[in-house]
Amino acid sequence: MTDNRQRSFVVALDQGTTSSRAIVYDSSARAVAADHLPFAQHYPEPGHVEHDAQEIWQTQLQALHGALQKAGVSPAEVRAVGITNQRETTVIWDKATGEPVHHAIVWQCRRTAGRCDELRLAGHGGLIREKTGLVVDAYFSATKAEWILQKSPDVAARAKRGELLFGTIDTWLVWKLTGGKLHITDVTNASRTMLFNIHTLDWDDELLALFGIPRAMLPEVRGSSEVYGMTDAAIFGAEVPIAGIAGDQQAALFGQGCFEKGMAKNTYGTGCFLLMNTGDRPTKSEHGLLTTVAWKVGDEVQYALEGSVFIAGAGVQWLRDELRILEDAAESERLAGSVPDAGGVYIVPAFTGLGAPYWDAYARGSIFGLTRDTSRAHIARAMLEAIAYQTRDVLDAMQADSGLTIKRLLVDGGATQNGFLMQFQADLLGTVVVSPAHHESTARGAAFLAGLAVGFWASRDELLAALTDQTAFAPQMEQAEREKLYAGWKRAAERSQGWISP
Numbered sequence: 001m002t003d004n005r006q007r008s009f010v011v012a013l014d015q016g017t018t019s020s021r022a023i024v025y026d027s028s029a030r031a032v033a034a035d036h037l038p039f040a041q042h043y044p045e046p047g048h049v050e051h052d053a054q055e056i057w058q059t060q061l062q063a064l065h066g067a068l069q070k071a072g073v074s075p076a077e078v079r080a081v082g083i084t085n086q087r088e089t090t091v092i093w094d095k096a097t098g099e100p101v102h103h104a105i106v107w108q109c110r111r112t113a114g115r116c117d118e119l120r121l122a123g124h125g126g127l128i129r130e131k132t133g134l135v136v137d138a139y140f141s142a143t144k145a146e147w148i149l150q151k152s153p154d155v156a157a158r159a160k161r162g163e164l165l166f167g168t169i170d171t172w173l174v175w176k177l178t179g180g181k182l183h184i185t186d187v188t189n190a191s192r193t194m195l196f197n198i199h200t201l202d203w204d205d206e207l208l209a210l211f212g213i214p215r216a217m218l219p220e221v222r223g224s225s226e227v228y229g230m231t232d233a234a235i236f237g238a239e240v241p242i243a244g245i246a247g248d249q250q251a252a253l254f255g256q257g258c259f260e261k262g263m264a265k266n267t268y269g270t271g272c273f274l275l276m277n278t279g280d281r282p283t284k285s286e287h288g289l290l291t292t293v294a295w296k297v298g299d300e301v302q303y304a305l306e307g308s309v310f311i312a313g314a315g316v317q318w319l320r321d322e323l324r325i326l327e328d329a330a331e332s333e334r335l336a337g338s339v340p341d342a343g344g345v346y347i348v349p350a351f352t353g354l355g356a357p358y359w360d361a362y363a364r365g366s367i368f369g370l371t372r373d374t375s376r377a378h379i380a381r382a383m384l385e386a387i388a389y390q391t392r393d394v395l396d397a398m399q400a401d402s403g404l405t406i407k408r409l410l411v412d413g414g415a416t417q418n419g420f421l422m423q424f425q426a427d428l429l430g431t432v433v434v435s436p437a438h439h440e441s442t443a444r445g446a447a448f449l450a451g452l453a454v455g456f457w458a459s460r461d462e463l464l465a466a467l468t469d470q471t472a473f474a475p476q477m478e479q480a481e482r483e484k485l486y487a488g489w490k491r492a493a494e495r496s497q498g499w500i501s502p
Contacts, residue, residue, distance in 0.1 A: 008079045010451045011067065011240075012443040013060055015085040015169050016248065017106065017270045020060035022067035023443045024078075027456065029466035031438060032073070035066030042103060047110040047352060050103035053091045056169065057176050061235070068237075075237030080227075081177070082244030082450030084251035084442050085169035087192045090144040092155075092217070093172070095165050098180060101155050104169070105144040108271075108310060108352045112143035113361035119143075124210065131197045131204050133282055133291030135359050139308065141168060142194035146211045162216040168193070170245050171219045177242060179232035185219040186245035187301070191293040196221070198282055198293055201301070223296040224250070225449040244449030248442045249273040250294055253304060255445025256410045256436070257467045259460055264398065264406050266391055267442065268415035271355070272312035274394045275304045276402060287397035288357030297452065305401055307356035307394030311349040311365075312387045313415050318351070319383055325376040329414075336381035336420045343378040344369040346492035347386045350499075357397040358497065366496040369488075387415065388425040389489040395429060408432050412441035427477035428486065435471045 009032065014021040021036040037059040042050040068075065088107035093100040105111070116136045119125065125136045134140055145166055149156045158164050167175065168189045174182050190196040190203070195213060197204040203218055222228055224246045230239040246254060249267060253275045256265040261279035266272065275294070282291045282303045294304040313329070320326040326335070348354075350363035367382070399405060409431055415421055416435040426433040438444060451457045 008077055008456070009071070009073050010080050010082065010447045010456055011064065011078050012082045012084065012447040012450070013064060013173065014248070014440070014443040014446065015056060015060055015083070015173060017086045017108070020056060020063045021443065022060070022063040023440060023447070024067050024071040024073055025444070025447045025451075029444065029447070029463065031440065033067050033071035034440075035063045035070060037063050045111070049106040049109040049352070051089065051106055053093070053100045053104045053172055056104070057173065060173060064236075075240065078238070078240045079456050080241045080243040080450040080454045081231060082446030082448075083170050083173055083242065084246055084248050084446035085173065085189070087168060087189060087247035087249065088139055088141050088144075089169050090141045090148070090166070091169065091172045092145060092148050092159075092164055092166050095163055101164065102148045102151065105148065107139055109144065110138050110352050110361055112138040112147050113353070115143045115146070116361070128194060128207065131199070131207060132194050133191070133198045134194050135288070135290065136194075137359055138361060139355070140192060140194040142207070142211045142213070145213055149212060156212075159214050159217050162214070164217050165219070166213070166217045167219055170247070174228065174242060174245070177231045177235060178229055179235060181232070182229045182242075183219045184222050184228055186222055186224045187293045187296045188224055188247040188250040189245070190221045192247060198291065198303070223298070225295070225297045225453045227453055241454055243453035244446050244451070246295055246446060246449055249275055249306065250292070250304070251445030251449070252412055252441040253277065253445065254295055254448055255441035255443070256412060257464050258410065262402070262404045262406070263410070265410040265412065265441070268312050268387065268411065268413035270312065270314045272309035272387060272391055274307045274391060274398065276398050276404070276406070278303050278305055278402060283402060285397070285401045287400050288359055289394070289397050289401055290356070295449070297449070305398050307398060309387075309390040309394065310352050310355045312390070313413070314351070315347070315349040315383045315386065316415075318349070319380060325379060332380045332384055333418045333420045335377040336384050339375070339377045339381055342382040342385055343371070343374055345374055345378045345382040346489055347379070347382040348492050348496040349383065349386055350496050354493070354497065356394050358493065360497045362500045363497045364499040366492065366499070368492045368495065384418065384421045385424060387421060388428045389486065391425060392428050392486060406431060408434050411435050412439055414439065422473045423476070426473040426475045428482055430475045430479070430482060432475070433473040435473070436467060437470065
């Protein structure tokens with residue numbers, strides 16, 4: 001290893017739903033230092049979720065410089081920057097001033113659920129599914145962008161005149177980091193907009209017309225690992241290549257080393273996201289999953305099946321912040337382990353509807369099986385179990401669609417530090433659950449993609465060699481008990497659906 005490489009680093013910007021993070025990696029893929037800042041969540045109406053895009057940018061920039069300072073690394077020692085981001089969250093801003101025309105509409109937001117009903121009733125569901133691999137749902141960017149444009153005649157007119165730019169959060173960050181010089185996205189983020197044809201790998205004119213989105217406001221679509229351009233020295237501190245972009249879940253798939261067909265991972269964050277690499281051809285789902293682009297590296301495009309659970313770690317946050325039965329998220333593990341079972345209690349955390357495989361925007365959070373003996377320990381345990389139940393829903397659908405049996409589930413995200421949850425997950429699946437020592441697989445994936453593009457790492461084999469420290473949880477539960485518990489969950493999930501009227 002050269003001295004130059006010893007004093008060079010890759011930085012991953014990990015812009016999430018509740019915080020902006022930056023992590024500095026050395027050539028052995030070790031996280032040298034990290035920094036993160038939370039930002040405000042805005043709920044203007046029930047079911048509506050927004051972010052201030054300028055606050056996202058400021059917190060991300062502060063986290064970047066904070067991580068470099070903690071690492072003792074100068075901007076000039078950074079070989080490349082990789083970006084990963086909360087997907088589907090939609091920003092539209094003025095090309096001249098850089099000012100957003102509206103708060104960013106977050107992936108969790110359900111304000112366009114009615115519009116999605118209209119699209120399905122009008123018979124557009126099949127067309128959208130065929131072109132994009134997605135189901136028609138308010139989760140995705142298209143109806144969010146449409147809503148912003150239709151909110152004001154002036155905004156729509158400015159978009160048609162080419163004065164406004166659209167982007168998911170990756171696009172917004174690149175535009176800001178380059179001082180407005182680059183308006184781009186990568187194939188993974190584009191594939192989550194409901195505007196992108198995953199077969200032609202281009203924006204689809206028929207879908208743009210359906211949603212009234214001018215092509216001129218859309219970013220150029222690039223690969224996931226290439227040098228896109230340089231950071232503005234006045235902003236970053238040096239001109240550094242931006243060389244990797246991937247939506248958070250695809251970045252985690254790459255960061256877990258799921259390079260081969262049939263490998264799968266689950267990320268436990270605000271939501272819960274299970275992805276399986278399906279190789280170089282898209283696999284159509286018959287069980288409520290999404291077909292998405294996993295990444296494009298060089299000329300190679302790989303696809304994935306994905307199941308999205310909207311509420312995972314956010315459910316534990318709800319117990320802490322709203323019900324106040326937890327001092328902190330870590331206490332959920334101790335409480336869950338203090339009782340032998342959940343006492344017959346099931347929580348369906350459908351706070352913003354249910355994702356895969358149900359896709360019910362009108363489901364709402366529910367608690368079943370309460371008795372006078374129910375304690376906060378039972379509630380805490382039931383919430384953790386709900387995360388595992390929802391994961392099984394998705395894994396069962398994924399195996400049915402792919403015809404493959406997943407023998408090992410790779411996991412990452414903050415909740416993997418909860419030993420109770422990981423063991424219950426293995427028990428409920430009857431599958432070995434493998435957790436890495438470094439839980440930030442999303443950021444690591446962005447770093448890997450950027451580092452490969454500039455030759456910081458020579459090959460994927462070199463990346464796999466860095467993924468050796470792992471903890472495995474083997475299933476211990478009897479099959480009969482597993483199926484009994486899961487049957488109770490299915491009853492609870494069914495009864496929570498359709499709770500509110502369209």
